[in-house]
Amino acid sequence: MAMVSMSKPSFSQQPLPHDLAGTSTSRGRDLVFIVNPRGANGRTGREWKKLLPYLRFRLGTHCNISESLTSGPSHAIDITREAIREGADAVVAVGGDGTLHEVVNGFFWGGKPVSKHDSKVPGTTSLGLIPLGTGSDFARTFGWSNDPVDAIERIVKGSTSRIDVGVITKEGADSHYFINVADIHLSAKAGYHASKYKRFGNLCYVIGALQAFFGHHNQDLRIRINDGEWELYPKVTALCVGNAQFFGGGMRITPNAHPSSGNFEVVTLQDFKWHDFILKLHRLYNGTHLSINNVLSRSAFSIEVEEVMGSDSVFVQSDGEYLGFLPRKFAILPSVISMIC
Structure with missing residues (x-):
């Protein structure tokens, strides 16, 4: 999909969503977007650059958006763990199933879910996905389209659901x-x-x-x-x-x-x-x-x-x-x- 041809109203015509336009909260949502710029033979990085202005507009001024580009294998794991420890409200994988896989592994450390630096209670950071990869197979189970604009609308809405994760173990090896x-x-x-x-x-x-x-x-x-x-x-x-x-x-x-x-x-x-x-x-x-x-x-x-x-x-x-x-x-x-x- 070419991001320049998104069939959306112009930014000047589109109001902020109701849940972001209000000022009832003292701080915005802290969202960390982890992007593999080399994903899908470089297509992920190119589409992300086109998508980012639209994302910033839709999330408005009541969200703090951090963009993290991965530099190689396992980098997304490290970024995710640090984002959770720093108290991010959500970590969003931007790319394919490989990027999502690394981000999910970043939710765990030493066989346990990662928690914030100032809390022993894990599970307060949500996982998000903007599918921009080669396969994007995980998104298919939910019936999500490959249109990243739809994914942004899910993030804007912010509804969450608890999901399962599988763990693989082998004697003498890390989980x-x-x-x-x-x-x-x-x-x-x-x-x-x-x-x-x-x-x-x-x-x-x-x-x-x-x-x-x-x-x-x-x-x-x-x-x-x-x-x-x-x-x-x-x-x-x-x-x-x-x-x-x-x-x-x-x-x-x-x-x-x-x-x-x-x-x-x-x-x-x-x-x-x-x-x-x-x-x-x-x-x-x-x-x-x-x-x-x-x-x-x-x-x-x-x-x-x-x-x-x-x-x-x-x-x-x-x-x-x-x-x-x-x-x-x-x-x-x-x-x-x-x-x-």
Whole structure:
């Protein structure tokens, strides 16, 4: 979308929103916008520059707006943590799912939610999103459009809802958090390769999938749901842990998931061949694949997954970010973040 052609009234004609025009509060809302200027092959930075004057106008003089541009991987995590400690009312991710992923991880430190410097009570800073990235899959679960002006209107309104976040743990490693979908094996391998081709837009997911198929072998996995008994899942092609519904540029892989449900949807694809994906790809995108043979869907608040052979060859990713290999445990943190929606 080209920001110069926004179909909105001119600034001189548009009144301030009612909740920002009043003077009943002694201070404005402190909003921190974290922008990845290199996102979507530089498109995020260009569109943000065009969007910023409109954003400042809509939020008026009763909001304190801070703009933070990321300089590299994990920078958004550090910015978010500092913003929360300094008492920001909201931290808004501007970009794609990768930027949102880092901002979500910035809400936590040492396995606990970050709190303000002068408070031991976490959860007072809200999370916001202006989707300007390649995939923007998380926004699809809420039915949000790719129009950033709509996202600004949500921020102006300021309504919030508590949402769940997933946490991924491995013995001897730091906890890792995700808001959208974590996945294992073929889909994670495809995402790993796709990340190298972001300059091609959504085509990167197709390229990544083609590369992942070369040399792929379905794997036997051991899985434990909700701290129950270990089960053997033979010939697993991919396993997806959904806090939300979409990944891979619009594939509705966990169609029953929602970030306010208190549970994951765990979808397992078993013994898929390359031709199965060609013939059934449309069902993976429209979310009707759960009735296909060798596709299993379960609801869970925790799931542990490990390889039977322990060969360190099964990829793991979350929100499109590569994490390494199995084993891993995935657990839900219900209603842990307040999100502007």
